[in-house]
Amino acid sequence: MARGQQKIQSQQKAAEKQAKMKKQAGHSANDQKKAAMAALKSTCAICKALMPDPKTYKQHFENKHPKNELPAELKEV
Structure with a gap:
């Protein structure tokens, strides 16, 4: 020791x-x-989930919130 x-x-x-x-x-x-x-730049208007880009945000919105109308910023994408 x-x-x-x-x-x-x-x-x-x-x-x-x-x-x-x-x-x-x-x-x-x-x-x-x-x-x-x-x-993470975009935030979902409904569930407040964070998204890295508009394309992913649009996919998320179409899959998770199909009954809601697409936000104006996503109609262009």
């Missing part, structure tokens, strides 16, 4: 390694989440 100075150095090294791993894991997840939210 390590004693004295070796033990302290080992604990410091392990703490630095864990801090580095935690920073890498948390940082990339937040960046991905922000990028994904920025890509």
Whole structure:
């Protein structure tokens, strides 16, 4: 077993390694989440679902809300 100075150095090294791993894991997840939210531009007028583009929004509207009239911004697509 390590004693004295070796033990302290080992604990410091392990703490630095864990801090580095935690920073890498948390940082990339937040960046991905922000990028994904920025890509969602359209919002369904009825159910408030987020869509990345007008084409997907139109498909969603036709499939999920067939009884409702198509919004003006989707008639052009």
